[in-house]
Amino acid sequence: MKWIKKLFGKQESSHENNISSEISFDELPAWLDRSSQKIFSEIENDASGLFKELGAAISELKESNKRLLEAKVEGNFDIRAVKRAKSNRENVTKQVGVFIDKLGIPENKDFKALKGFYETAMQNLNTCLEHMNRSFRYTRPVFPEESKDVTDSLGRIGHILNQLRETIRSHSREMESIEAASKNIAELRELSVLIKTETMELESKNQKLQALKDEAARTGKALEEFKHGEAWQKLQSLQEELTLAGERFKKAETGLSSLILPLSGNFSRIKKLHESGKYTLKPEVKKQLDISLEDPASLNPSFLPELQKVFEDPALDIQAQKKEKALTQVRVAALGFEEKKKEYIEARNAFEAKKSELANSDTGELVGLERKETELLARVNLLQEEIESSEKKLTVLKENLKSREEKLQESIAAIDNGVKIQHSQ
Template sequence: MKWLNRITGRAVAEIPSIVAFHEMDTWLEKVSELLFRGLGTNTMALYEEIADKREELKQYISELRNAEPKADMPAQITKIGLLSRDKMVKLLYSLCDKIVIPSQTDYKTVLDFHNMAYHSIESVLAKIFKNIYYVRSLFPDEVREVEANLNQLRDILDRLIAPMKGKETKVIDLSRVHALIQRIREQMAEIESEKEKIRAEEEERAAIKHEIELSERKLQVIEEEAEWKRLKEYEAELTAIGEELNTLRQDINNLFTPLQKPLSLLKKQDRTGRINLSPTVRTVITSILSSPVQALNEDIEDYLRSIRAVILEMDALKERTRDRALKWIDHLLNTDTDLSGIRARYELLSSMAEEVRSKLSALEITKEKEGLEHAITAARGQLTRLDDLIAKRRRGIESQEKELVANEILLQKELEEITGKRIEVKFE
């Protein structure tokens, strides 16, 4: 049955058909007053009764705490009863502290207060039930007064929510609306918070972009200076030397590639103890396997001869592998290979590269250029990070706004169900 059955005629007309979202609490309070007529009027009087009963309970608790036990009780009952009395007094005082009278009389406040107070009373009774016999045996009158007071408190609490009896479904629906309103408020706050963060991040992004533009303009100014021409010449020279070095390095690696397999086998057999290499040969083999360029020093010919002798003397390799290794070592030792010439060319190019690098580092413009380029690279990295973060936030906002719209539509449907007429909520 729609709530229209309870809110009829002039009462329905009194409910505004248009309500601003920020005024929803006031609007719902008016609706709840129409639903639970007499709630506000009776509540204040019942609040006063509860407050009086609470003070009365404190008095009874004090009397129980200070009472003397009956003298004719067995010692064991007296001992248990006194200990239980102390626990009971503590629990009852705690109950009094929890019963704080609200200042509001709306249905939600009344219902929450009723549930809290009623649950607290039931909880205290459950805790003292086990040993109340012993306390009652020692202090029958005082316990009787406390129990009567608690029962009276429960009766008043029942009268407090009497206007809501039979309307539990309405209470649940109103509670659901309150929860929905709270969720919408939270979503609005979350969306606004994310938008504020985006605004701050976009300001930061604009500042970083401005810094990049300034650095790029400074680079353009540098490029117009005479020293810039020398810098570019050195860089071009260094690039050319570097390319030749790379080619030569690859050629050197290729020279020793056919020896990789046999040398690896020799190293493995030396490690397992099958053969015993001299420290010098062991070092040379490791050097050739790890870095042929570094192995290509002035003693490389002698080292290759030492390796050749090891291969001949030790039965460590299969015949086919051994023959190939010996043939290639002979090829390297052949004067046509000119290992010393290759080594000399590599050393010359390395020296030339180092000299050009020294010239580059000596230019003031180099440090300035590198500093600007580093700053630009770092700033672009920051821009990428900010762009990713902003994009992520916008996707999150888009998702939240879809959920918000769905909740706003749901809220209007819930309100129309409550009132039985179309309700327009202004969310601006």
């Protein structure tokens, strides 16, 4: 395998441009275009010379392969060795022929085409060498000169391809950097547009926020002024009067109910006796009895004397002791009922009047101001959350922009380390 290894070698090449200069971001695409054209020109010049050599090497390989195929056996060899050599010679020349057919010189000599050609050519060369290597061990002893010519021709082609590899390699970093720079320029432009749009939206939101805060402050001030005004004082006074009227009404209702409630147990017992047929009540007395159990405040005062007659009736099946106690309670109730009911009616009417007065008072302005202030403050909070989200988004976009600018500078430095990019602020 030593003869195969001799086909490949290494060669150093570099491309540097150290002119110190600054260039604006907007001028960068044109600068990259000029740089790429310059590199393309250098690659094409280098490749043109190599392809001339490659064409001559291919012709030489064809001739060498033909001579090997037509070579006569010279010297004394074992007949079996000659037979094996001729058989394997056919394989060698066949593999070389296949390689030659695949090794077409490309018309397009741009960077990508050259890179693709080199990779394919080397793959085909390695395949050829791999397939012919074993056969060559039997061919060389019988046809030494012709075999050497073939290996020399293959070695020359390998050397030329190696030079092409170095030409490609010497410009790979620059070409990759140009491609990366072009991509970064597009991404930077997109990020710049997004940042500009987001900045304008943020400014608009801040203006809206300030307007809402101002309106909320004016509404709050109007609400405060209203609460110190005559309408508010009147409203507060009505509210206090309604509270007092409500307390008075509750007290009167309790006082009236306290006269009847002690009798409720006996009322229930009399009702059950009536419903079971063990005692009969007059219809009007029965009606008032039901009212006394459900709504004592609505009881008619004339019911109490009739009730007293019921408890005095011997036919009423209630223990004498309980009857006496009930009669006492009825007499007490009869004495104070009319006065208590009068107090109750007056307190109820006063309470209802205050309720009506409060309901009819002009509270629309207060309710409207309170609702408006609540709505404005809710909108302020919501907009503040949106602004915080926009600020975070803008921060991320600016960080991405800075990172892209740094990557772009790295790509440009790989092309020309003396060029510095000036980004518009």
